[in-house]
Amino acid sequence: MAECLFCGIASGAIPGDIVYRDESLLAFRDIDPKAPVHLLIIPRKHIASVMELGTGDGATLGHAMEVARQLATENGLSESGFRLVVNCGPDAAQSVDHIHLHLLGGRALGWPPG
Numbered sequence: 001m002a003e004c005l006f007c008g009i010a011s012g013a014i015p016g017d018i019v020y021r022d023e024s025l026l027a028f029r030d031i032d033p034k035a036p037v038h039l040l041i042i043p044r045k046h047i048a049s050v051m052e053l054g055t056g057d058g059a060t061l062g063h064a065m066e067v068a069r070q071l072a073t074e075n076g077l078s079e080s081g082f083r084l085v086v087n088c089g090p091d092a093a094q095s096v097d098h099i100h101l102h103l104l105g106g107r108a109l110g111w112p113p114g
């Protein structure tokens with residue numbers, strides 16, 4: 001089976017514009033940005049989707065929120081606002097089967113999403 005794309009970015013086998021890394025998480029710029037700031041925050045551990053979360057993954061997701069706050073602040077979004085999105089499955093148009101938190105900001109974002 002081919003290696004997961006985001007596992008490849010996490011391991012360094014596939015290039016990525018990485019903006020944050022620690023022992024459990026990685027954040028990098030989305031290759032097809034939908035806003036002036038569009039970052040993806042992923043666990044290093046391969047988890048295909050929200051539906052595959054297991055006991056013990058909650059701490060990593062909580063940490064992802066903390067990292068999102070830090071990155072939003074570093075990117076000047078703390079006052080203007082930003083959106084955090086996790087797509088899950090076909091109806092949400094999840095296209096990469098490695099759970100990821102989108103951080104979008106730098107423009108007014110419409111609601112509801114399409």
Ligand code: DGP
Binds near residue numbers: 028032094097
């Ligand atoms: P989603 O639709 O929620 O599965 O979002 C997947 C995102 O991943 C999408 O916004 C585009 C991004 N993406 C796909 N391939 C690559 C890649 O090779 N590198 C980077 N940096 N982002 C990618």
